[in-house]
Amino acid sequence: MNPIPATENQYIEFKREETSAQTLAEEIVAFANGEGGEIWLGVDDQGHAVGLSRNYEEDVMNICRTAVIPPICPTYHLLQTNNTQGETVNIARVSIPKGSDRPYYTSKNRYFIRIGSTKRVASREELTRLFQSAGLFHYDIVEVGGAQLKHLNQSAITDYFSRYHIDYLSEDEEERQRLLAASDIASEQLIPTVGGLLVFGIAPERHLHQSGIAFAVFNGTEINSSLRDKKNLFGGLPMQVDNALAAIKANIPVPSEIEGTKRVDKPGYPDKVFRELLVNACVHRNYSIIGSQIRVFLFDDRIEFISPGRLPNTVKVSKLTTGTSFSRNPLLVRLMENLGYMDKLGRGLPMVYQEAKKLGKAVQFIDDGEEFRVILAL
Missing domain, CATH: 3.30.565.60 (Heat Shock Protein 90)
Structure with missing residues (x-):
């Protein structure tokens, strides 16, 4: 029985024995930054077994410890199957788990993600999501480009601060600005934040089209x-x-x-x-x-x-x-x-x-x- 999957996809990647350590590290990083997946060593792009000349388990584990940051622990299985000539050859299945310490990157400081059956360097937006997922970056405190304080509902903000016995409207302009910045409704530069605009915006969807x-x-x-x-x-x-x-x-x-x-x-x-x-x-x-x-x-x-x-x-x-x-x-x-x-x-x-x-x-x-x-x- 042929254990090799039918084709490459979001969760499956085929690699011949000649694959470099750096390329393998990039594939591992891409899978770890996504939902996980499997790398089949000794298999060509068409899904045919071409075999391995030796066991690469130690090499794979070293790559995952030294060329993948943070280190990750895959599962390595050495298998036997027949090549197209009917000869018995060794192949390996390397199972990469969905990473719990995302985002992962290579020792060359490059972040990769998996898109369909290929990997690619993460874009700025994709990298933002990876850091958000790790709790290392919070998008809701980012300034909203083009938004101004006049786009905030002053009545709603007044009601909000009244819960803390603060009469927002009776304060002078400097104190109102300080309150907005201190509560992160606006930044220190007095530009509404994503969170401030989403909660107190008059029409936040005008600046944040994803809102709604x-x-x-x-x-x-x-x-x-x-x-x-x-x-x-x-x-x-x-x-x-x-x-x-x-x-x-x-x-x-x-x-x-x-x-x-x-x-x-x-x-x-x-x-x-x-x-x-x-x-x-x-x-x-x-x-x-x-x-x-x-x-x-x-x-x-x-x-x-x-x-x-x-x-x-x-x-x-x-x-x-x-x-x-x-x-x-x-x-x-x-x-x-x-x-x-x-x-x-x-x-x-x-x-x-x-x-x-x-x-x-x-x-x-x-x-x-x-x-x-x-x-x-x-």
């Missing part, structure tokens, strides 16, 4: 079903959450059953479940991904919350129902927590899971490439 929630209601259970309702929800994050919650409540069916000649409503999800999933999507999405909005899709049998950006390095799907807390956007977390929309205790998704369990419903948490998806059965 796309809401759609389908007549059926498939994405190609006809649409019953569709809208784009913009404004500051509190407005997005409130309007999306209202849209869900206006469209979601009320569970019921017939008892005798009467229809009796059955218990359904409380509002806090949908509110939590909306807040989670808004606060934890990756805002450095420019071309994609948060999407909420309501089907006959389920509702899906789709948020751009994979989970951070330290978070696994299996941990989400037990209270794991993570913060890709710590400024957004702080601002939305202070506004009463969330807490930092990691109780939100476990609450969603428990509420679904009470109703005998399933909830799925899916980390799917560059998206995080929550699917709630109705």
Whole structure:
């Protein structure tokens, strides 16, 4: 039986014996910065076994210790198969895990990522996402190009500071500017930050085109079903959450059953479940991904919350129902927590899971490439 995969893809790479140590290091880095993968040594580009003249396990392990930074520990398996002439040859499968210490780079200080069946040097945007995933960089405190203080809702900011018994509007201009910078709503240069504009912006979508929630209601259970309702929800994050919650409540069916000649409503999800999933999507999405909005899709049998950006390095799907807390956007977390929309205790998704369990419903948490998806059965 031929153990070699049929073709190269996002998770499979073929390499002949003549491959240089540097090239192998680059492939390993690319896989580690993504979802992991396998390098098949002694195999040509067409997937034919050409064999190895010796065992390269020690060489591979040395490359992973010295030419990959931080070091990574792959799994090495020496296998036997037949070449095209029917001769028995040795090949090796090197399994690279999804890196838990991303971003990885080579000893030549180059960061690689995997795109389809090839590797490439990470672009600035892709590198930003890798550092975000590692918690080494927070996009929400970056200045928004072209934005000014006049693009912030002064009334909303006044209400925010009133929670701390600060009369923002009665302060002089210098003190108001100090408060904005001290709270990271604006930078020291008095330019609104991504987080400040998202929460307090009058129309943040004008400067941050990725901001907003796309809401759609389908007549059926498939994405190609006809649409019953569709809208784009913009404004500051509190407005997005409130309007999306209202849209869900206006469209979601009320569970019921017939008892005798009467229809009796059955218990359904409380509002806090949908509110939590909306807040989670808004606060934890990756805002450095420019071309994609948060999407909420309501089907006959389920509702899906789709948020751009994979989970951070330290978070696994299996941990989400037990209270794991993570913060890709710590400024957004702080601002939305202070506004009463969330807490930092990691109780939100476990609450969603428990509420679904009470109703005998399933909830799925899916980390799917560059998206995080929550699917709630109705």
